[in-house]
Amino acid sequence: MGQVIRLDFSSPYEQEDLLYEKKLIRIRDEIEDYLINSSITEKDELAIALAAGRYASMKLAQLTGEESTKKFFNECIKTTLKQRIL
Numbered sequence: 001m002g003q004v005i006r007l008d009f010s011s012p013y014e015q016e017d018l019l020y021e022k023k024l025i026r027i028r029d030e031i032e033d034y035l036i037n038s039s040i041t042e043k044d045e046l047a048i049a050l051a052a053g054r055y056a057s058m059k060l061a062q063l064t065g066e067e068s069t070k071k072f073f074n075e076c077i078k079t080t081l082k083q084r085i086l
Contacts, residue, residue, distance in 0.1 A: 035052055039045040060069040 035048055039048045042048060057069060057073070060072060064072075
């Protein structure tokens with residue numbers, strides 16, 4: 001679906017970082033496929049996007065904090081605009 005948002009995986013274990021990045025990409029692609037299919041099934045892209053966004057924003061804020069979460073979403077929006085998806 002899109003470009004991977006680069007996060008700082010500060011770790012001395014480069015091989016583990018590579019495996020983790022591959023895992024993130026796989027999970028992202030699987031979740032995006034699920035959301036696309038749900039949007040088609042429900043015939044309501046807005047409802048699916050709102051539910052996914054709500055879950056993501058709340059969970060990310062818990063896990064990484066408010067500022068990091070805002071930064072992540074801003075990077076997602078920038079990526080979307082660069083790809084002229086909006």
